[in-house]
Amino acid sequence: MNDYRYDNRTVQGFILSAIAWGVVGILVGLLISIQLWAPAANFAPYLTYGRLRPVHTNGLAFGLGAGVIFGLSYYIVMRLSGRPLVFPRLARVQLWIFNVAIAAAAVSLMMGYTQSNEYAELEWPLDIGVVILWVMFAVNVFATISKRKDEQMYVSLWYIIATVVAIAVLYVVNNLSIPAGWMKSYHLFAGVNSANVEWWYGHNAVGFLFTTPFLAMFFYFMPKALNLPLYSHRLSILAFWSLVFGYLWTGAHHLVYTPLPDWLQTLGIVFTLFLIAPSWSSVINGYYTVGADWSKMKTNYLTKFFIMAITFYGLQTVQGPTQGLRVVSQLIHYTDWVPGHVHMGTMGWVTLTACASIYYVIPKINGTAIYSERIANIHFWLVMVGQLLFSVTMWITGIQQGAMWKATNADGTLKYTFVETLTKNYPYWHTRTLAGIIFTAGMLFFVYNVLMTIRQGRARAAASPAAA
Amino acid sequence: MAGEIYRKPITLALMATVAILVGSIVTMAYPMLRADMHPKLETLRPFTPLQLAGRDIYQREGCVGCHTQTIRPLASEVARYGDYSKAGEFAYDHPFLWGSKRTGPDLAREGGLRPDGWHYQHYANPQQMAAKSNMPSYGWLKGRPLDPVEVAAHLNALGMVHPELKADPAAVKAALAGKDELDALVAYTQQLGHAVQRRQGGSANLDLENPLARDTQAIVAGKKLFTENCAACHGDEAQGTDGVAPSLIDDVFLGAKGDLPDGAYFAMIDGGSDAKPIAGRTGDPGGGMDAYGKTGQLKKDEIWSIIAWLRNQKGHEAAEGHDMPEAEKKP
Incomplete structure (x- = not known):
């Protein structure tokens, strides 16, 4: 194989931890989807929807998301640097602290310890843990890249x-905050300023947790898995710089029609809208890369994962800017449209990219082939149906709800009470739970396939000691 | 030449940092230096110890996951919730609790909209107040003690940036004496949006007359509508509920002495609490009522039917002569 002993066990450790937290996060998601139509399913204070x-969001963003990012970034960094990790x-x-931190995060959130800012709920002692983890990650990434073999760095x-x-x-x-106790703090910023800082963060957590690292995976694993060269490095340069420059200006689109100063909303x-350009540069680059040989759709089971992932990335990055427009925002903001949008990105783009990358890596580092392409195909179609059913259902009910909120009679009085607009959601919320079950089933096929591949690799290694 | 940076990771990292910081500085850091990011209305009052304790519980229970606290400047939104949110209302909110999803209604002007008693009942059993609500019960907060030492520490932490919030532990202890977590949550709920008038009630035309007065069918319909919409607070027979809502059939409120014109009753049901002063009644100062007409919960005819039924109630019969017992007998 290689001259280097890559630290595959750590990579696999992160992947398996991420998958475990992913399963937990998805199951919690199923439960809260039920709680929305069955309030009796709020079994105990620590199992209420609010807690x-x-x-669900932190478990999947930081448990599944960050776990995959740590594991696969290390894999990519080692391969592209042609050497093992420096440390x-x-x-x-870091792997151990990561698992302890995610477990502590879940428990603390269930106990009601929260800063109340979306995707920044964790209280300050846990924030310190997250910062330590990130520094450990940064040290290894920079040290290893600095000692790479190839001069040129790939995108x-x-x-x-x-x-x-x-x-x-x-x-x-x-996360700058005023500590008020061991597990309590108040955001350093207040009111409109607090909102502005939080959504600057919140939007870019999406940008730099769910976009850039997954683009790194997409543009490494897709050409590798399909054995096709990247279509255009120039397009990559364009996409990269316009993305990292443009992303940070956009947080205020989460605050359209709030008391935030208008100029900030408009700038956001x-x-x-500008972000469509870098996003679609990546989409085009992805499509044209596969475009060199479309027969890969037939011959390589991973092609459809990557193509659908980048397709959902493309749809997501057109839908997002559309939602930012004032005229669209006033109809769909605060409705179920928004979870529909988020889940197309997370269940579509992020999860498909992560799963396809893992399907590539796990056989590779275990010296075997994928356990079952058939199971991988079943996994693909189940998550595809689950995700589409989820998103489309939420878009329909979101538009309906937004329209009902806005409906007025000729004399300016409202047509519908709030409860009337709420009860119209119920059939769609039932469907969403069904969609979640289908998606979960798909992910369980994925987990099984990964575990069986590892087992198959071990069995093979045991059978031929020379290969080990 | 330009390709050089793709060979130097540290240079690339620095350039990426610069690219990231430009937008961050313009949209996040620079605005902090401007006065329009730190507005404060003169009418805004700091949290009392009990209210802050309630806010902590609101945070702890993740209420922000389902309820927004910002009313957009859209006609339909102002009609439903009251005047749109002003930047200066949130100077004490660390962090802001505007939320991003309205599974339940917006709460930016919830304070004073309904009586305390309504909230106690609603938190304990939301489905009692709205049968198809999906809100879980928070009755379990009742009887859970508040820790004055903790609340004082929280006030003093915020006191570092808002000196007026600083409190001494003894005063906090006194303020929280005998109160539980549910009391705190209700106190927090009842101050939401206090710095701005709800301005929802609109005008009242006191000259309006009930077009359905003494209409038997309307009285029957009014009784049914009352049961569905009003009885949860005002009682099955409009006799009132202690600490929640007043009797509508006694001498004081709607009684024989100085009865109000039809137009005033209409204004109160249509515009809720905000219409009470217009109609010349302040009602219970701690009380409150939703704008049933303005928010689309009742149509005009339905409001008039309820008034017709109320007029028909026994409390009025002697003075008004509106008694129509035959209507009551119909199923």
Whole structure:
């Protein structure tokens, strides 16, 4: 194989931890989707919707998301640098702290310890843990890249570098708070200012947790898995710089029609439209890369994962800017449209990219082939149906709800009471739970396939000691 | 030449940082230096110890996941919730609790909209107040003690940036004496939006006359509508509920002495609490009522039907001569 002993066990450790937290996060998501139509399913204070919603979002963003980012970034960094990690023990310690931190995060959120800012709910002692983890990650990434063999850095490395710096800046600034106890703090910023800082962070957590690292994975693993060269490096340069420059201006599109000063809202909306350019540069680059040989759709089961992932990325990045427009925002903001949008990105783009990358990596580092392409195909179609059913259902009910909120009689009085607009959601919320069950089933096929591949690799290694 | 940076990770990292910081500085850091990011209305009062304790519980229970606290300047939104949110209303909100999802209604002007008693009942059993509500019960907050030491620490933490919030532990202890977590949550709920007039009630035309007065069918319909919309607070027979809502059939409120014109009753049901002063009645100072007409919960005819039924109630019969017992007998 290679001359180097890559630290595959740490990579696999992060992947398996991420998958475990992913399953927890998805199951919590199923429960809270039921709670929305069955209030009796709020079984105990620590199992109420209000406390579990952040467990779902943080569990998947930081448990699944960050876990995959740590594991696969290390894999990419080592391969593209042509050497093992400079500090392999540090990475292993990081893996342990990561799992302890995610567990502590879930427990603390269920106990009601929260800062109330979306995607920044964790209280300050946990924030310190997150910062330590991130510093450990940064040290290994920079040290390893600095000691690489090839002079030129491939685009995936740029995205990983940008992720490391951006998340550091965002996370530290938005979590500045006044401690009021061991597990209680108040945001340092108040009112409109607090809102502005939080959504500057909140939007870019999406940008630099769910976009740049997954673009790094997409542009590394897709050409690798399909054995096709990247279509255009020039397009990558364009996409990279306009993305990292443009993203940070856009947080205010989450605050359209709030008391935030209008000029900030408008600036946010304008840059949101601008973001279509870098996003679609990546989409085009992805499509044209596969375009060199479309027969890969038939011959390589991973092609459809990557193509649908980048397709959802493309749809997501047109839908998002459309939602930012004032005229659209006033109809769909605060409705279920928004979870529909978010889940197309997370269940579509992020999860498909992560799963396809893992399907590539796991056989590779276990010296075997994928356990079952058939199971991978079943997984693909189940998550595809689950995700589309989820998003489309939420878009319909979101438009309906927004329209009902706005409906007035000729004399200016409202047509519908709030409860009337709420009860219209119920059939759609039932359907969403069904969609979640289908998606979960798909993910369980994925987990099974990954575990069986590892087992198959071990069995093979045991059978032929020479290969080990 | 330009390709050089793709060979130097540290240079690339620095350039990426610069790219990231430009937008961050313009849209996040620079605005902090401007006065329009730190507005404060003169009418805005700091949290009392009980209210802050309630806000902490609101945070702890993740209420922000389902309820927004910002009313957009859209006609339909102002009609539903009251005057749109002003930047100066949130100077004490660390962090802001505007939320991003309205699974339940906006709460920016919830304070004073309904009586305390309504909230106690609603938190304990939301489905009692709105049968199809999906809100879980928070009755379990009742009887859970508040820790004055903790609340004082929280006030003093915020006191570092708002000196007027600083409190001494003894005063906090006195303010929280005998109060539980549910009391605190209700106190917090009842101050939401206090710095701005709701301005929802609109005008009242006191000359309006009930077109359905003494209409038997309307009285029957009014009784049914009352049961569905009003009885949860005002009682099955409009006799009132202690600490929640007044009797509508006694001498004091709607009684024989100085009865109000039809137009005033209409204004109160249509415009809720905000219409009470217009109609010449202040009602219970701690009380409050939703704008049933303005928010689309009742149509004009339905409001008049309820008034017709109320007029028909026994409390009025002697003075008004509106008694129509035959209407009451119909199913």
